[in-house]
Amino acid sequence: MHSLVRLVVLSVLTQPLSSLAKLYENPRQLPNRTYDYIVIGGSTAGSVVASRLTEDSDISVLLLEAGGSNDGIFKSMVPGLVKQLGMESQLDWNYTITPQPGYNGRALLCPREYAAVSGDEGWNWENIQKYILRNEKFVPPADNHNTTGQYNPSKHEYDGAVAITLPGYPLPIDKRVIATASELPDEFPYINETSGGDILGVGWWLETNGNRIRNSAATVYLRPAMNRPNLDIFVEYEAALFYHTTARHEVILPAGAVGTPVFMQLLGIGDISDLDKFGIETIVHKPSVSEHPRLSNVFRISSNETYDELFRNPDLLDLAIARWNDSRTGPLRILL
Template identity: 40%
Template sequence: MITSTLQWVVASALVLPALGKIYNNPTELTKTTYDYIVVGAGAAGAVVAARLSEDKKISVLLVEAGISDQGIVPLTVPFLGPSLSPGTPFDWNFTTTNQAGYLNRTIPYPRGKILGGSTSINFMAYMHGSIGDFDRYASVTGDSGWNWNNMQKYIKKNEKLVPPADHHDTTGELIPSLHSTTGALSVSLSGSPSPLDARVIATTKELSNEFPFNPDGVGGNVLGIGYNFATIGNGTRCSSVTGYLTPAFGRSNLDIVLNAQATKLLVTGKVKGLPSFKSVLVTEKEGAPVRTLTAKNEMVLSAGVFGTAMLLQHSGIGDRDELRAAGVATVVHNPSVGKNMSDHALLANMWSVNNSNSFDAIFRNPNLFNADMNQWATNKTGPMTGTVANNIGWFRLPKTASIFKKTPDPAAGPKSSHYEMIFSNLWVDPIIPAPATGNFMSITTALISPTSRGSIKIMSSNAFAKPLLNPNFMTTDFDIFTMVEAVKAAKRFLAAKAWKGYVLGPAGDLKTANTDDEIATYVRGHAATVWHAAGTAMMSAKNANYGVVDPDLKVKGVDGLRIVDGSILPFVPNAHTQGPIYLIAERGADLIKQDCH
């Protein structure tokens, strides 16, 4: 989407100073046995490693396949988030299979391959999900510890609400009592106003029946339009590294190894008749020396929705037929591994606007870009302190929608959403590059309660081979119906008086998408992903005959192995997923500590 900063990305990727006890590759490690080994340093793994290492008696190793995030300027500048993937050194650079629901297109699927994982390269949107999300997790697992009320204590541990970069008066933009100011992760409202902000809010007043104002969507009540919170503090990105690992860098009981891809878990014996997986093979790259690392207590997988499922499969935990086809011997037959993937399909909708202050100019005019960067570097103010969206909204289809005559409502509850709208003061299409001229605004629509389910599976025993990644987007009537209705809702939103004289008309193929059939074709031809995949190692009730982990996040049918990341979510939440994953990690760390003591 934004290419003018790629030279910053590539050049600064070479700056890799080591901080604390960080090893640059597995051969540098001075020991190979720890009490706990955490694989993956993203939103979940960094939290688990930091929380476990708070106990000085426990030794922890955090294993990350990517490079260090230290000293790479674009990672720290909030507005440059869209330039960090795909096709950069910080991305796993996955690509999907041909997607039938997307007119057989393939799409790139960004995943952070760097210390901090996707929290180091994402768009930083922060919310917790709906009350119904967590209450449903508790219901399907039979564990009340996952319900909304119980998870409140982890919000307090995670969130640290701070003033926006411009220190504007936030009265009316949030409800302070719904937020924590004592957590590890800096969270703020935008410190850079957009020409859209006042118009968006004015529309919530004019069209309040369909697009009501939500005074604060972070507190579990997601429906309506409100202000977007982001993991930004003092105008700078706050990742799982800056929030959790930086305070832990000096701990003598925490080691971090970079450029260390986990390729296989090893069986180290049996406990109560179950295979015990307490060793892992890691290597810097294909063909490099391999080291065996061993956990005395537990191996914790936090490799992400794709990495965790793939590592399980490479280790012989998965569907026996799929493993056989890939040349991997089955240790535990579990057909649920790699299945049940759900995600928020994304569609960027653009309009031409009568506004010379759209942010499109920043990425066309080197002088303006440099001036904004200098302002950020000097005092952490200006456009570079914000994300691409200051306002966000979540909505339900009407109860009378025709789709409900043949499809049960898939939302987590009556106060959970079916689709989302994101408002941006520039062209943000991940599929089509921005035109060289013109000013634009975007309303990105996203499917929040999808009924399509996809999968990921390995195709060979080579851990460096690309997987078969099939999100299976837009393959149900409900998903297509909802995305069509979301586009129609965005058009109705811009028909409000607030946009008169400002919006000139739709841009791109949206111009010819008017009937339901035309909009459906437009959706299939342009939709992508918000990269919010979930569910490939889903949790289920302890006695369930499906699922990958029990409610305590221990892998079913094995010993010594636990999963703490977004792969365990049975349903993708009403949120951009980093927020819920941070909460999963906080509770996951507590569950591990309880067993340890």
């Protein structure tokens, strides 16, 4: 696992804002000044938080991201290639669980999906759904096929930030699966809206693709926000150096279900018995830090039975990439 930065927050003199947001890759380039908010982690939550905060031109924000910029990362743009990003060490945090008896002693990948019984009513379906709708912009699929019965228009919004759409390159087997499932409606009921809260059955899954290019928090929230002079972004900040900045109001930690508790423990916030083992001084005794009620796992099965021929055959993959480059169509147009 990559080592996480140990951040020391110190007060420094305020300097004037630049005319536009800046992307820094060298700590010596970062202005030595105070920000209203420091956001640690530029993934889904961090990008949105930084974007929303800087909508107020009187608020200054520093966003710290341990990874690099998404600019020029081809696989992050192509829907069908995005899952391959996790196969590259420079883009993968390699979060794994400890070897488990139930997994035959293996240590498997541990993605940062999060579901917890928090008791906070703000996270129930009724309360969170309005923000999901505010976020989305439903657009026609890339091939403009007839979508009747594939989704429920009343369950979507059309003027948000993130483009939502149906698969624009249906595979021949898709209709066969739908037809077969229709013969067993009790076991596999058809769902005409997979975003409606009921996903027990068979239906068409929606994708975050717009203009035939994958949408992400970086492209639809952070990129537009970089036109604002009150936002600075520092990437690749995980080096073992101390960066001297201070937040007037808050340091916000949207570093993920794994990264956030690790960061907090490095700062001395956690279970005192855990911190003592590593010689970390306890600032706040908080046993709940790092205790995940549920954290999903990814596991591998035989690729000979399930792995797509598209990725096993280099020549076929090259043709698919060429087609996507030429017309933004083909099998890589959908999330595989």
